[in-house]
Amino acid sequence: MSKVLILAEHNGNQVNQSTAKVLTAAKQLNAESIDVALFAADISLASQVAALAGVNEVKFIRSSDNHDQLAASIAPTIADMGKDYTHVWGPSTTFGKDVMPRVAALLGVNQVSDIMEIIDTNTFKRPIYAGNAIITVKTDTPQIVATVRTASFAADKSSDGNATVSESTLSTVADHTSFVELSTGNSDRPDLQTASKVISGGRGVGSEENFHIVYDLADKIGAATGASRAAVDAGYVPNDMQVGQTGKIIAPDLYMCFGISGAIQHLTGIKDAGTIVAINKDGDAPIFEVADVGLVGDLFKIIPEMMEKL
Amino acid sequence: MKILVAIKRVVDYNVRVQVKPDGSGVATDGVKMSINPFDEIAIEEALRIKEQGKADEVVVVTIGNNDSQQQLRTAMAMGADRSILVETDSAIQPLQAAQVLLKVINEEQPGLVITGKQAIDDDNNQTPQMLATLWNRPQATFASEIEFVTDDKVNVTREVDAGLETIQVELPAVVSTDLRLNEPRFVKLPDIMKAKRKPLDVKAVADLVPDLSGKAIEVLQHESPQPRSKGVMVESVDELIDILKDKGLVG
Numbered sequence: 001m002s003k004v005l006i007l008a009e010h011n012g013n014q015v016n017q018s019t020a021k022v023l024t025a026a027k028q029l030n031a032e033s034i035d036v037a038l039f040a041a042d043i044s045l046a047s048q049v050a051a052l053a054g055v056n057e058v059k060f061i062r063s064s065d066n067h068d069q070l071a072a073s074i075a076p077t078i079a080d081m082g083k084d085y086t087h088v089w090g091p092s093t094t095f096g097k098d099v100m101p102r103v104a105a106l107l108g109v110n111q112v113s114d115i116m117e118i119i120d121t122n123t124f125k126r127p128i129y130a131g132n133a134i135i136t137v138k139t140d141t142p143q144i145v146a147t148v149r150t151a152s153f154a155a156d157k158s159s160d161g162n163a164t165v166s167e168s169t170l171s172t173v174a175d176h177t178s179f180v181e182l183s184t185g186n187s188d189r190p191d192l193q194t195a196s197k198v199i200s201g202g203r204g205v206g207s208e209e210n211f212h213i214v215y216d217l218a219d220k221i222g223a224a225t226g227a228s229r230a231a232v233d234a235g236y237v238p239n240d241m242q243v244g245q246t247g248k249i250i251a252p253d254l255y256m257c258f259g260i261s262g263a264i265q266h267l268t269g270i271k272d273a274g275t276i277v278a279i280n281k282d283g284d285a286p287i288f289e290v291a292d293v294g295l296v297g298d299l300f301k302i303i304p305e306m307m308e309k310l
Numbered sequence: 311m312k313i314l315v316a317i318k319r320v321v322d323y324n325v326r327v328q329v330k331p332d333g334s335g336v337a338t339d340g341v342k343m344s345i346n347p348f349d350e351i352a353i354e355e356a357l358r359i360k361e362q363g364k365a366d367e368v369v370v371v372t373i374g375n376n377d378s379q380q381q382l383r384t385a386m387a388m389g390a391d392r393s394i395l396v397e398t399d400s401a402i403q404p405l406q407a408a409q410v411l412l413k414v415i416n417e418e419q420p421g422l423v424i425t426g427k428q429a430i431d432d433d434n435n436q437t438p439q440m441l442a443t444l445w446n447r448p449q450a451t452f453a454s455e456i457e458f459v460t461d462d463k464v465n466v467t468r469e470v471d472a473g474l475e476t477i478q479v480e481l482p483a484v485v486s487t488d489l490r491l492n493e494p495r496f497v498k499l500p501d502i503m504k505a506k507r508k509p510l511d512v513k514a515v516a517d518l519v520p521d522l523s524g525k526a527i528e529v530l531q532h533e534s535p536q537p538r539s540k541g542v543m544v545e546s547v548d549e550l551i552d553i554l555k556d557k558g559l560v561g
């Protein structure tokens with residue numbers, strides 16, 4: 001029988017939804033038990049994880065501050081704990097992508113990156129070539145270390161769990177790496193990775209100032225805001241808004257994009273969206289090949305008209 | 311200080327790859343091959359560090375078949391001083407690639423290793439982290455800026471989901487590059503001629519690391535992704551809003 005250890009992600013105050021998504025995936029293994037490793041300064045975060053149904057034990061590892069979540073510091077502890085498990089899984093977010101290969105290397109196995117579907121306890125599907133091909137992979141190592149593609153699994157919404165919480169202190173802090181600072185966009189809008197609606201803009205928006213009409217529409221319908229790589233590279237918006245192969249992979253109910261042509265690397269980030277709406281002045285833009293609803297026209301006329309009519 | 315840059319030959323990023331009808335792989339015959347774009351950024355960054363006087367040699371290494379010499383020549387045309395091909399005809403997975411690179415590190419003793427955060431063929435995003443682990447040195451993944459604090463300490467700004475995170479690592483270290491670290495230079499014709507005379511050392515994987523350890527993940531099948539069903543084009547904002555209201559997506 002499978003025993004699963006999940007690496008929890010959080011920002012110091014809140015457990016990231018990626019944790020509940022990995023849990024959803026892990027439950028499909030019909031495991032004997034699922035435990036969660038949580039590295040944090042504040043034990044109150046453990047109760048958020050313990051409330052998720054299906055979690056047996058929350059292993060709280062006290063770290064002196066949240067920045068002890070550095071990969072080099074926590075990977076040795078995860079790998080050591082992981083020896084008692086058949087599956088050691090983390091989210092395919094920048095946090096999980098940074099840490100999990102270190103865990104895999106310490107356990108002497110290759111990692112299964114970006115699991116999008118579970119066939120059985122050791123067979124999975126994952127995307128390659130920016131999602132242009134899907135491979136089915138099989139591995140029979142004693143521990144299966146993997147990251148789970150969060151857009152492929154809905155977050156576990158249960159809150160009636162009653163996992164036990166065990167406590168220990170981080171003893172593997174790396175002295176060669178230290179945290180300096182984190183600068184965030186600090187937006188009041190919904191979080192891009194978990195929002196049910198996302199409005200995004202591309203190079204066609206034209207400037208940082210022009211992006212305000214995209215933000216206005218997002219605020220009007222309560223959406224998070226995103227952008228293409230071109231818009232980020234041009235300096236119109238910060239990097240944390242980038243959607244696509246190298247940015248965020250998202251699956252909102254509604255994805256509405258303005259002035260985005262639809263490079264394959266961008267489409268990779270949105271193909272699990274419920275409804276894709278594309279507005280672009282070029283009727284031949286590739287974005288219209290994947291859009292559920294397309295409208296050819298000038299975004300500077302269409303957004304004000306939508307603001308008026310919504 | 312010496313900088314080692316690890317690169318990979320991959321299908322060019324402009325090619326839309328097709329899965330072979332029998333599901334045995336993707337069609338690569340006659341397809342344009344290039345340096346993995348993230349690795350090209352890694353080469354550029356190493357060259358800039360050398361041009362700032364903080365490094366004195368840039369060595370490029372790849373693991374692959376003999377055709378990978380083309381990508382090493384391109385790297386040397388960009389400005390790398392010499393290169394190493396660790397030759398193998400079979401695909402190699404991240405944990406084994408990390409073992410090969412560690413062996414090269416032991417021979418070359420670089421002060422900094424820079425490589426792309428992922429190769430755009432397998433999209434694994436594992437080798438830099440695994441290499442740092444086996445080497446027992448720090449890693450700074452998804453870098454968008456590298457700044458020398460002292461000769462043996464760098465601040466690396468990383469592109470993370472929450473924004474930009476800066477960490478400080480002691481050298482030697484492994485840095486993996488993200489897209490906005492730099493824009494790689496174009497190669498000029500005279501430099502291509504010059505690169506032909508630069509040293510390119512070829513060794514076999516089996517000779518360099520006869521005792522590769524760890525199992526490979528078995529690939530059972532390739533398939534094309536499920537296409538999205540065909541959408542509709544509307545002519546006006548009114549039509550668009552009607553559809554969104556019908557679906558309950560806007561109030």
